[in-house]
Amino acid sequence: xxxxxxxxxxxGSKGVKNKNIYPVAGKPLIAHGIxxxxxxxxxxxxxxxxxxxxxxxxxxxxxADVLERPSALADxxxxxxxxxxxxxxxxxxxxxxxxxxxxxxxxxxxxLRAAQDVDAAIAKFRxxxxxxxxxxxxxxxxxxxxxxxxxxQGLLQIAIPGSSAVRRQEVPAMYDVTTxxxxxxxxxxxxxxxxxxxxxxxxxxxxxxALDIDSHYDIHLAQLLLTQPYPPxxxxxx
Numbered sequence: 001x002x003x004x005x006x007x008x009x010x011x012g013s014k015g016v017k018n019k020n021i022y023p024v025a026g027k028p029l030i031a032h033g034i035x036x037x038x039x040x041x042x043x044x045x046x047x048x049x050x051x052x053x054x055x056x057x058x059x060x061x062x063x064a065d066v067l068e069r070p071s072a073l074a075d076x077x078x079x080x081x082x083x084x085x086x087x088x089x090x091x092x093x094x095x096x097x098x099x100x101x102x103x104x105x106x107x108x109x110x111x112l113r114a115a116q117d118v119d120a121a122i123a124k125f126r127x128x129x130x131x132x133x134x135x136x137x138x139x140x141x142x143x144x145x146x147x148x149x150x151x152x153q154g155l156l157q158i159a160i161p162g163s164s165a166v167r168r169q170e171v172p173a174m175y176d177v178t179t180x181x182x183x184x185x186x187x188x189x190x191x192x193x194x195x196x197x198x199x200x201x202x203x204x205x206x207x208x209x210a211l212d213i214d215s216h217y218d219i220h221l222a223q224l225l226l227t228q229p230y231p232p233x234x235x236x237x238x
Contacts, residue, residue, distance in 0.1 A: 002044030003122060004094055005037045005104040007064065008083050010074035011052030015215050020050075020108045021058045024219055025226035030055065031062040032111035032226075038063055039115035042122045043104070049087050050074075081195065088186045095186035102126070103186045107179040109213040111222050113205075117180055121203050125183040131198030132184035136175035137210035144171040175202075178210040 009030050013019035021028040030048065037043045048059035049067045051074035056066045067090055073083045084105060088094075094101045102125055106118065117135065125133045141147045143159035145168060151157050165171045181203070188198055208230045211222055 003042050003101050003104055004045045004047060004091070005043045005106050005118070006067075006084075006087050007033050007037070007046060007048045007059075007106050007108050008069075008080055008087075009048055009050045009052070009055050009059070009108040010069065010083075011050065011055060012074070012076070014076070016213070016219065018054070019213065020052075020055050022219065024111055024213075024222050028058050028062075029111055029213060029219075030058060030108040033106050033108045033113065034059065034062045034064045036113045036115050037106050037118060040118040040122075041115075042119050046106075047087070047091075049083055081189070081192075084189055088190060100186070103182075103184045103189055105182040105184075107182075107212075110178070110180045110209075110211070111213065112209040112211050112225055113180045114209055117203070117205055117209060121181040121183045124201060124203050128201055129199070130201035131188040131192070132182065132195055133201035133203065134182060134195075135178040135180035135205045135210070136202045137178050137205045137207050139174040139176045140207075142168060142171050142174050175204070176210070178205050179212040180205045180210060 007030065009020040016022055020030045024032065034046050037046045046064040047067050048064045049069045050056050051069045051071050059066050067087060069083060069086060073086055088103060095103065102122065104122065106113065121133055121135060144163040145165055147159040148156040149159055163171065192198060208225060211218060213219055213222060
């Protein structure tokens, strides 16, 4: 089945001005997301939801359709879940009837995502029943071992106290939720109060493809990884 993937990209970013169209490795940030979606075997169409005319123009120039997002759904304090629901309501033909599709969100801030990550997420969602699926990546720190809090006396305390473990192998594996890919059931997204309340599946994204752009430092890292992939011989679809 050829699916429709959505990219949600509002204007007015604060950390990096015009972040979604900021040039990264020779093209606007959002163009990397559009390219990885269209390069996948599962996605035939990309729709960019935005309130910004510049983002819309860039999206169209790189092969995406555009859904105009109401300004009320593009405020700093607006949960993106509401923008997801607006997209679902705008395309009822995709999310109802015998040919119902999964809802797919591919954040614009993940320029290192590969087409294979998109395909893997959609395939696993279809084969392993869950309400929604997240991309996750192995965490660099563990709250049982080397993540700490600072107490009232200014002293360090292990984030999850009581563990006597001294090696990573002795504690549960921990993962970071990435912004690479989300695949979900549209009816669940329309009715849930928070995404983690239902049955949440996952795929593991390798760290070298899990970067989320939130600062100029992140853009610097993305630039390096896109122009000098890790490992050096690696090739990616984007």
